Amino acid sequence: MSDKIMACRCEDVTVHEIEEAIARGHRDLESVKRYTGLGTGWCQGKQCARLCAALLVEKGGEPPSSPITPRPPYRPVSLAHLAQLSLQKERGG
Amino acid sequence: MTDALGGHAEVIVIGGGIMGLATAFNLAKLGQKNIVVVEKSYLCSGASGRNGGGVRAQWSSETNVRLMKESVALCSEFATQMRINVWFRQGGYLFVARNDARAKDLEKSVELHKAHGLRTRMLDAKQAKEVVPELDASRIVAASYNPDDGVVFPWPFVWGYARACAELGVAIHTLTEVRELLTEGTRVTGVVTSRGTLKAPLVINATGAWSPEIARMVDVTLPNHPHRHEICSTEPLKPFLRPLVADLSNGLYFSQSMRGEIVGGIANDHVPDGLNQESSPLFLQLYAQALTETMPILGSVRVLRQWAGAYDITPDGSPIVGFIDEIEGFYQICGFMGHGFMMAPIMGKLVAEHLLGKSTDPIFEHWNLRRFREGKLVPETMILG
Structure with a gap:
């Protein structure tokens, strides 16, 4: 059943995959993230991190002291938009 | 623990x-x-x-060419030997040169690669565009291309x-x-x-x-000594980009991972030495400017995440x-x-x-x-x- 339940919808990580990661010895959220890829997609973990953390603790893992490291940008930003920034004069090249 | x-x-x-x-x-x-x-x-x-997962045999020194040729071979066996999918994809590495001096350097390396049995060859701008049609070829004079280099998911x-x-x-x-x-x-x-x-x-x-x-x-x-190096990845796209493209003049590199994202980075001389794994908006600017000049079509593609890791630099x-x-x-x-x-x-x-x-x-x-x-x-x- 748990292989049919999506935990991370962006990266298609199922509850079963998280259970398997924990069974393989991944006891903390950062390791489970790096084993399953959860939280690295479109929403960057904003939807799944809480569920995954709860699952981890339920299965005997380490309670995370903080969510997974948030990675900028806060929302997806186009390269064209970023290229317009002028934080530093563009270097010649 | x-x-x-x-x-x-x-x-x-x-x-x-x-x-x-x-x-x-x-x-x-x-x-x-x-x-x-x-x-x-x-x-x-x-x-x-935290790295980009590039695996290449194109180097300038005899030792690195020899060792990396073996390392690429080991990578291609890794999935079956270790029973794990490492998303290895041999799409090649394309080093572009924007001036004749750089092209000469690449030519010298290509001779070395050939002597080691690599399939590296020099391409002119038109041929480079055949490998990556979305390149702005007006900005390059030549490129070196080894179709056997590749990328893995680290x-x-x-x-x-x-x-x-x-x-x-x-x-x-x-x-x-x-x-x-x-x-x-x-x-x-x-x-x-x-x-x-x-x-x-x-x-x-x-x-x-x-x-x-x-x-x-x-x-x-x-x-x-440690030196921060930043990197980012975009939303996943349908596979279209075969090689990892690299430009030694500004340190820009980018490839499409097996997950579909464009993953890449660029040199940033403004970063002081030291252990620092924080990411900066300046990196996104430098990377986006260089990338959209090299591949204008990527302008509409969105960056999802950026992060940083520590290079380990020797003199x-x-x-x-x-x-x-x-x-x-x-x-x-x-x-x-x-x-x-x-x-x-x-x-x-x-x-x-x-x-x-x-x-x-x-x-x-x-x-x-x-x-x-x-x-x-x-x-x-x-x-x-």
Whole structure:
């Protein structure tokens, strides 16, 4: 059943995959993230991190002291938009 | 993970990154017993979990070409041998030159590659555009292309080694920080960690950008230093970009991963030396400007995440490998200039053979720390970022 339940919808990580990661010895959220890829997609973990953390603790893992490291940008930003920034004069090249 | 550590090992590897794990795995495979790996954080926490996953044999020095040819071959066998999908994709590396001087450098490297049996060839701008039709070819004069270079997804690569290590009886202790190296006279005898003291006659420093800190514990000054390197990935796209594209003039590189994202980075001279894994908006600006000039079509593609890792920089661009003359039993395998990940498959194998007296590869003479004292530097120029 748990292989049919999506935990991370962006990266298609199922509850079963998280259970398997924990069974393989991944006891903390950062390791489970790096084993399953959860939280690295479109929403960057904003939807799944809480569920995954709860699952981890339920299965005997380490309670995370903080969510997974948030990675900028806060929302997806186009390269064209970023290229317009002028934080530093563009270097010649 | 708060249980105490203690007792004796035969080998202690400091650093649970790709280099330490590859070394431990190969040692165990050759029959070495009682190996312990200590990692201060979780696996994939350092550069091994933060790099772009590029794997190439296109280098400027004979040694790197020879070694990386073997490393690429090991990568292509990795999935079946380690029973893990590492998303290896051999789409090639395309090094572009924007002026004649750079093109000449590439031509020189291509001759070397050919002598080593690589399929690298020089392309003119039109031919480069055939490999990557979306390139703005008006900006380049030539390119070198090796269709056999490739990219992997770094995380499963690390897990593959970790699992294989565990199966061979190697103990891997994460969240275990080394605080002190023990010595008796001029010989290393073990490590004091945050979880207790471990004794061993052989201690391997495989901590990458953190290696000078470890060596300093026994008053050894390593000449390498950490330098932040940033990277980012975009939303996933349908596969369209075959090679990793690299520009040595500004350090720009980008590729499409098997997950569909465009993953890439660029050199940023404004970053001060030091251990820093924070990301900056300036990086996104420099990267986006260079990338959209090179590949205008990517302008509408959105960046999803950016992060940073530590390059481990040496004065001559070559690594530091082998025993330290002053401290018996203290072995270094560091200074890989941000390219340690791709070199780990072959380096782990050679270092294990060296430690067990089964390798006489010249690198163990050329890449020893003592070269800096003797003034015999080993330059490498095809460094990205």
